[in-house]
Amino acid sequence: MKTLIDQGYGDKLCPSHDCICLHIHKERPDGTIPKEHDFFRSNVDQYLYIHRHVFPDLVEMGVSDETVPVCSWKTPRRFFAGS
Numbered sequence: 001m002k003t004l005i006d007q008g009y010g011d012k013l014c015p016s017h018d019c020i021c022l023h024i025h026k027e028r029p030d031g032t033i034p035k036e037h038d039f040f041r042s043n044v045d046q047y048l049y050i051h052r053h054v055f056p057d058l059v060e061m062g063v064s065d066e067t068v069p070v071c072s073w074k075t076p077r078r079f080f081a082g083s
Contacts, residue, residue, distance in 0.1 A: 001054070001071070002061050010063075013071045014079055015050055 004013060028034065045052050055068045 002058060002063060005058070005063055005067060005071075010067050011070055011075060014076050015054065015071055017050060 001013060001015065043049065055072060059065060059068060
């Protein structure tokens with residue numbers, strides 16, 4: 001991401017992850033999901049991983065504080081609005 005941002009593509013990035021899909025592989029044969037399994041223990045940040053880790057890491061690498069909101073919500077909003 002840092003390289004793409006440095007090359008001027010920051011306003012086109014729409015970072016995401018597949019946190020919601022991973023738990024499906026942990027279903028029991030009857031279709032239920034255990035309350036506690038490896039996924040929750042190994043990824044305590046779950047849906048917030050990008051916001052808690054990736055964006056702060058980008059700032060530490062020198063990406064401006066103004067660029068992070070562009071990647072985190074402005075570009076996705078523009079994409080889904082069709083503009």
